[in-house]
Amino acid sequence: MTALTDPMGFLLFTKGPLFNIAIAIFALGLLARLAEILLLGRRPNFAEPRAGEWLPGLRTVVTRTLPDPGTFKRAPFNVVTGLIWHIGFLVALLLFIPHIELIKGLFGVSWPGLPNPFVDLVTAVTLVALAATLVHRLNHPVKKRLSTVEDYLVWTVTFLVVLTGYLAYNRLINPYPLALGLHILSAELFLIILPFTKLTHIFTAFIARWYNGASFGRRGVQS
Amino acid sequence: MTAKKHSVGEHLRDQGVSRRAFLKFCTASASLMALPPGLIPAMAAALEQARRPSVIWLSFQECTGCTESLTRSHAPTVEDLILEMISLDYHHTLQAAAGEAAEAAREQAMKDNFGNYLLIVDGSLPGPDANPGYSTIAGVSNYAMLMEAVEGAAAVIAVGTCAAFGGLPEAAPNPTGAVAVMDLIKDKPLVNVSGCPPVPMVISGVLAHYLAFGRLPELDEYHRPLAFFGQSIHDRCYRRPFYDKGLFAETFDDEGARAGWCLYRLGCKGPSTYNACATMRWNAGTSWPIEAGHPCLGCSEPRFWDAGSFYAPLSVPTDLSSTQVLTAGAAGALVGGTVATLARRTVETAAASRQPVTADELEQTL
Amino acid sequence: MPALSSIPVRVQTMPCGTTDCGNAVPILHEVRHALERLIATGEGTQIDLNAIPFGPEDEAHLLAVLGVGEVRATIDALGPTHVQETAIPGVWLIDYRITEDQRLALHLDIGDIPEILRTQRQDLDTALTTLDARLTSAQDRAPFEY
Structure with missing residues (x-):
């Protein structure tokens, strides 16, 4: 009874060897990317700084995260849907109790979670918002032209992670070990492609925002 | 042990069981099989007519917990009745006979009821490629005994997680090369009643179902009866x-x-x-x-x-190795650092070897 | 098992009354549907309470709502079976037990009278012979013995 074809064997494979492989590829890839970015740094600026770097940098991290009125007026759909599903994804990822247990098991840190039905609702909204982004991308002539295979790959894997999680929690796939195994498998795919696709923005977006603000601040420009 | 002389109904009436008692027994059986109470009259009618089957119970690599579970189940009267409804012709823990007499009884029952007896197995067994010496009965390897007994069996019931899935003997590193019954038997109706031990009423429920309906219950993909294993805890x-x-x-x-x-x-x-x-x-x-x-x-x-620690939540991976993650991360940092250093060196080399160019020279290259 | 109940652990259940009481309320609604069916068509319903995932206080809550009615009977076959009419006419509680007073099954029977209380046709087969045998043995004895 060690066959991969049976649901429990599949679950134990995704929870065991495959998880270790995925997390190793993720750690290796992400650290390689971050080390490269941070070590390369920027060309040294010999001009005398007009103001500090840290405060403007941190301010930009906040201001560029919040939607500004101009962008909202130009592309309200992007701002609203984007915010909804990003927040939903983070809530499901970080505040669902089984996920908190996983993080606690991995890193030993934990925090309080949210009641499951609330996370379930948030997940459903996230799924709808994600589906809407795809429809929008396919119907918008400019975005359709700009989209690459990577964009669709990233969307598919992200959607699969949320979808399988929703199906597993609501026990819509039977038996449950199969449902949970599929969810873990798609999360592992997400981890594996993360460092090598634009999913890396999860880690680099805030670095980039800080960089921008710091650079503006140094030159005394409002960021 | 005289098998198959009477129907179950006649046998029970001989034992002084009244009709109300019989109805009550059917109610209890339906309840334990999770059958809707509306089926009780049909079940009573079928049980009344059923023939008592011969049962041969083989115990291999097991701890006898499954037999303990069955014999100490919560409704002795009902269990007694179910055991009355079958003819248990061989069970080396429960039977009085020992040694050659016991084995002779098994062979006799197998011969008399060839093609009709129920074979119950508890415990896993060393597979055909394993050393048969890890588990034998009367000098016969478990594998040989199972294969001989299964020949004339109408159906096989694997009782307990060891028989159903390999269980403890099969757990890593599986020193005895243990396999589950269903790994070996492919051409007979087979039911797995898993659990360590199984819920006692589930064992008797499967027997009662076989008696009442003359066939094995509906099964899930692990060959477990859906009536008991259809929903998760x-x-x-x-x-x-x-x-x-x-x-x-x-x-x-x-x-x-x-x-x-x-x-x-x-x-x-x-x-x-x-x-x-x-x-x-x-x-x-x-x-x-x-x-x-x-x-x-x-x-x-x-x-x-x-499947990992009993006390680790289901969402936690089974063999977490933080050193592995740290090593991978460190290796990643090293790779990233090397790439960055190489890139910087390329830029520096290019800058060092840069030569001034005049507008005329540039024009000539165009 | 008195030892078990003396362990000072009190298990909390979902608050009853306001919104839900674990699984007792759905069963009460099932009983309501069965009663409607009984009134409309005369068809009875049995509900097996063992098949319901009850918490420790669900059963008490259910029985408290149903209450106690006029009829109470005990059948002595394979151990005692207690039949109790609830305060809701047509709703019967049947507690099947074995001699050691352990429960085999607990049914709600929605109908005129539970089947197990009726005289069984199969047992009637032996009624005349049993009575005849007793008449004969009674005639053999002196009248004053009665």
């Missing part, structure tokens, strides 16, 4: 409302544990475990592990011994 758990509200015990002695909240964070495998404990309970229906405050171990599922 989680789906039938009375603590489920706490899971849904996000109320969890975090240690075995906190407020949540005292208030009977959900045991997910303490490692409960209820969501991935299919068994009947939540409704049938244990020890005369007194309680069951989760009601007693202990998370479900998942004992009725394949490879439950190798």
